[in-house]
Amino acid sequence: MAEGNQGRTLERALDVIESVSSSTDPLTLTQISKATGLHIATTKRILGTLEKRDYLKMSPTGYTLGPQVLPHAHAFQLQDxxxxxSPPILREVASISSLTSSVFVPSxxxxxLISRIEAPNALGYEFPIGQLLSLTLGGGKVLLAFMDQEKRDEIVNNYEPFHLADGEIQTAETLRQDLANIxxxxxxxxxxxxxxxxxxxxAPIRxxxxxxxxxxxxAGHDGLINESAILEHQSLVLQAARRISTQML
Known part of the structure; x- marks a missing residue:
């Protein structure tokens, strides 16, 4: 097989895996074909290979991720x-602040999410390691702010107005202002x-x-902490970011 064809085959297989992993429900052959833009016959062939290697498994309602993805996730935790x-520093930050502490990387x-220590007064929701979140909301904006300018501009320029959880509307302009402030x-x-x-x-880690x-x-509940109170931990978080950055050298 030519090198170009091998590369396209690999990209298509990854597209299939990513489409399945992004769904909370099993996906059918037709749904995966539409999501990836692949021909139905090509999709079926890739699904067969991935199912044979246990990267996907098939149920009566569709395809889900298979058990083979777990060893890779575990290996990442051991190798990265x-x-x-991060965990010892996050544990210290959570202990001092009584707030949940986390480390995210761009993808x-x-x-x-690659590391997280829950606070004694845990949030009303829990994220598993591997949870994906947006770059245009909350702490994701810090990664977006320092992203390659061309890619950042593409995301911001194509941003559609979005209703935040508090009812406010975030526009491309207000998002751009947040990035400038960061x-x-x-x-x-x-x-x-x-x-x-x-x-x-x-805060960013470099x-x-x-x-x-x-x-x-x-992070914490607004019943326990507000914007001005969380700023009292600003130096703690910035110092933790620098400590992690130093150990990344």
């Missing part, structure tokens, strides 16, 4: 330096953007080349 060094036009302050405070009643403070590779955040 950021995932290895395409989203962010993925560049000035090096942190972002969010209140009831993605989830009503949730307040968070997020590598040895001063590139933003992740974020660290603290």
């Amino acid at each position: 330096r950021l995932a290895l060094i 395409g036009d989203q962010r993925v 560049h000035e302050t090096d942190y972002f405070v969010s209140s009831s953007e993605r989830s009503r009643g949730t307040v968070s403070l997020t 590598n040895g080349h001063d590139e933003v590779i992740a974020t660290i955040s603290i």
Whole structure:
């Protein structure tokens, strides 16, 4: 098989896996074909290979991820330096602030949770490791602010007005202003953007080349903390971000 065809086959297989993983319900052959833009026969062939290798499994209602994806997720936790060094620092931050602390990394036009320590007064929701969230809401804006300018402009320029959890409407212009403020302050405070009643403070984590590779955040309920109160932990979060960055050298 030619190298170009091998690359296209791999991309198509990854497209299929990503389409299935992004759904909370099993997907049928037809749904996966439409989601990926692949011909139904091509989709069926790829599904057969992925099912044979246990990356997908088939049920009467459609396809879901298979057990083979779990060893890869576990291997990431053991191999990724950021995932290895973050937990002790997050544990310390959560202990001092009594707020849930997390580390997210960018993944395409989203962010993925790679480490998290729940606070004693846990949030009303729990995220598993691997949870995907938007870059245009809450702490995701910190990753978006320091993203490659061309890709950032593409996301912001194509952004459609969106109703935040607090009822406010976020537009491309208000999003752009938040990103400008993040560049000035090096942190972002969010209140009831993605989830009503949730307040968070997020700071960037950098590598040895001063590139933003992740974020660290603290979050809690507005019944326990507000925007001004969470800013009392600003130095704690910024110091934690620097400690992680130093260990990434």
